[in-house]
Amino acid sequence: MTTSLVLELLRANLAEQNIITDSVGVRPFETDGLTAYRETPWCVALPETVTQVRAVLRICAEHTVPVVTRGAGTGLSGGARPLNDGVLLVLSKMNRILEVDLNACTATVEPGVTNLSISEAVRQYGLYYAPDPSSQIACSIGGNVAENSGGVHCLKYGLTVHNVLGLKVQTIEGEELILGGKGYDTSTLDLLAVMTGSEGMLGVVTEVIVKLLPEPVEKQVLLAAFDDLKKAGQAVGKIIADGIIPAGLEMMDRLAIKAAEDYVHAGYPTDSAAILLCELDGTQGQVDADSSSVQDIMERLGATEVRRATSEDERDRFWLGRKSAFPAVGRIGPDYYCMDGTIPRREIGHVLDTISELSKSYQLSVANVFHAGDGNLHPLILYDANKPGEVEKAEALGGKILELCVEVGGTITGEHGVGVEKLDEMCVQFTAPEIRQFHRLKAAFDPDGLLNPGKAIPTLTRCSELGGMHVHGTQLPHPDLERF
C-alpha cells in the first residue's frame, strides 16, 4: 500500500488533530481492555461525523487497508486490538445524543455515547437504558452493539440485542444500511440481529436507536451467605424455577468476597464460601412478596444468613462489593485473566468444583464473581505476568475452563465476545462447516475481509493446527481436516 498517499487522503477528509500516526500519540490505542495483547496501530483516525467515517472506509477499501473499529476500548476479548498495517477507526468523538423521543420512549444516539450517559440523560423522565455492563461508566453504545453486551440486569431485561430497536451501519463498500427503527419488525431479513454482536466484522455502526424503560417503582436487594458453593448454586436454580425472575442474581466465592471486603468494606460475611446477591424490582407489593419468597428459598437451601437491605444506603453497600469485585481482585495479585463462559444453571455447583480442582492442579488461584442467574461465569485467574511461563499457564487454565463450559452444554463467551482471545475455543464449540458458514456470512458484507481481520472467527487452518484439542468422546471436532 502507498502509505503516504492513504495518509494524505485521510488528512484531506479529517481534521489534522484527528489523524494520529506518531508513536507517542498512538500508544494509548495499542490495546483494549484485554491488556495482555498489544499492537501499535499504523494510524488512528478519530472521525467526528458520519461523512468522515464513510470517507475513511472508502479510502481504506480503495487501497485495501484493513480497518479496526474501536469505541471506548473497554472490551475484554481484544476485539479492538489494532493492526500495525491498518487504520484504527475510533468513534469516541461521535458522542452526541441526537434525540430523546418521549412518545416512543427511545433515544437516538451516536456510537461514542457512553452506556451510562444515556440513562443519565433520561433519568429526569423516569426512564433508563437497561443493559448495564460493569464498564458502563466508560464503555460506548457502539461497542455494546458490537459485543451484544450484557450486564447485571440482563437476566430480567435482556441483552443489547433485546434493547436496540434500530441501527445505521456503514459498510466497507460505502453503503449505509438502515436497520430497524422506532417501530418493530420488518418484512426483511433480520440484519439488525446479525449486526448486533458481530464484533466490528460486518460494518461500522454510526447511529443507534435504543429502547428506554420506565424506572421500577421499588427495588430490594437480599444478601445471603452460604457455607457451600453447591448450596448457593442450588438456591439460584430454585429461585428461577419457582417463577421469580430477579432483576439481578449474582454470586461471589470466598476469594472474591474477601478481596471485595478488604477493598471497599461492604460488610460481607468473609467466613462464608459463597454469597448471593438478589435484586428484585417492581411495584411495592410485588417486591415485598418476591423478597419473602426468595428469603424463604435461601433459608430452606441452607443459607447461614440472609440480610434484606433496609435502606437505599444499605442496598448500595450490598452492590458496592460486587461492583468493585474486579478491581478488588486486581489488588490481591499482580495480574488477573477474566473468563466469560456461560453454563446451564444446574451445572453451577459441578463447574465451580471442577474449576477449583483445575486451580489446584495449575497452582493458580481463581476468584469467581458472576451473573449466577443466567449462568454466566467470570472466573478471574490470578497470575504474575513477570514470572516466566505464568501467562501461558493462565491461558491454558482459562482454555480448560471454557472447554468445560462447552462440555456441560454452555458456551465459551456469554458477553465479552471472541475477539482475539477465544479463537482457539471457537474451534472447540463449532464444527468446520459451521465455521465456514460464519466466513461466508462475513464475506456477504465484507468480501475483501478488510473489517477487523483475524478476529471473532478462527481460520480452519488455525483450528486444525490447534494443539490439545478438546475431544467429545472419540469424536474429533473437525474430522474432515488434516492434523499436523
Added chain:
Amino acid sequence: MRAYDDSERLIDAVQVARTRGEGIRLQGHGSKNFLSTPNLRRTQGNLLSTLDHTGVINYSPDELVMTVRAGTTLSEIEDLLNEEEQIFPADPPCYGGQGTIGGAIAAGISGPGRPWLGAVRDAILGIEIVNGLGERLNFGGQVMKNVAGYDISRLMVGAYGTMGIILSVSLKVLPRPQCVRTLRKEMPVEKLQEFMARFFREPLPLSATYYEPDMLWVRLSGSEESVSDAVSRLDMDEDIDGAFWYRLRDQEHSFFLTEKPLWKVSLPRGFDPKKIPESWDYVSEWGGAQVWCRNDEVQGLRETASINSFRNIENGSEKQTVYSERLKKAFDPDGILNPGVFI
C-alpha cells in the same frame, strides 16, 4: 406426544435437490400460506414437509429452556408448558388453530404481547439448521447469554426458510404470570395518544393493547399485587373475556373476518393515531405500533410509513436487498431453498 427424528430425510432431500438442480418448497402445516409478503405460493420447488420431524428433545423447566424439533405443533408445546405453569412469551399465531414451531420461527410473527413480552426473535437461544449445501449446522445454544459467533439463530427468524431448513430450536420460556386481567375503556382517537403514552413510560405490568375506534382494550399480566395496583391506577372497566387476546393473535376477531385485503403497517412506538388517514378502516395493537388496515387501496400508506424515519415500507431499501441476496447465497448458494419466496 409424537417424537420422530426425520432429519436424515430432510438432509437427503437437500442433497438430492442440489444434484438435480431443483428447488424445495418447505412447509409445516401450511397455515401461513395465505400471507402475501413472503409469497409462499410463488415458489416452484417440490414440497418438502417438516411435519414428521417432531418431538421435544429437551425441556428443563428449571432452566426456562425447551429444545424442540421443527414439526412439533404449537399446541403440543403449549400443553407441555401448561403442565409446568410456563409460557412461550412470544406467543406466535396459530392461524386456523394450526402451526408448527418451525413455521412460527421461520415466519417470525409475534403475538399481541410483543412490545412487553418480547418477539419470536427475542426468545431464540439456539437453532439447528440444514443449509442449502445439505450441511447440518448448530448455532447459539441453550443458555441465556451467548455471543460466540454471529447471531445466525435470530437471522433464521422471519427468513421463511430461505436460508436453511430449521431442524430444531431452543426457546427461552417464562413462568406463567400469576394473574392476567383484561380491561377496556371507551376512548376517542383524540385522547388515545396521551392515554397510551403511559404504556411505555410507566412501570405498568402491561402485556397487550388493542384499539378498535373508539374502544381500547389492555391486558395486564403479573403478580396479583402489581396487576391490582395497575387496575386501580388505570381507571378502566374490567372485561371478563380472556379469550379475546387469542382471537386477536390468530386473527379470528371480527375485524379480521373480511373479504378485503388486510394491510399490516408498522409504525413507531408512540405514533400519534390522529395522524392515521381518515380513510383507513383500521385497528391497532402493540401500543399503536402495529396497525391493521382493511381497505382495497390504502391511501397515504407511503406518507404515514415514512414518518417512521428508520423504516422502509415494503421490502426494505435496494441496498439492503443487495446484502440480503448475498446473505441468502452465503447459506444457499444454489438457491434451492424456497426459491422465489421473499427475496
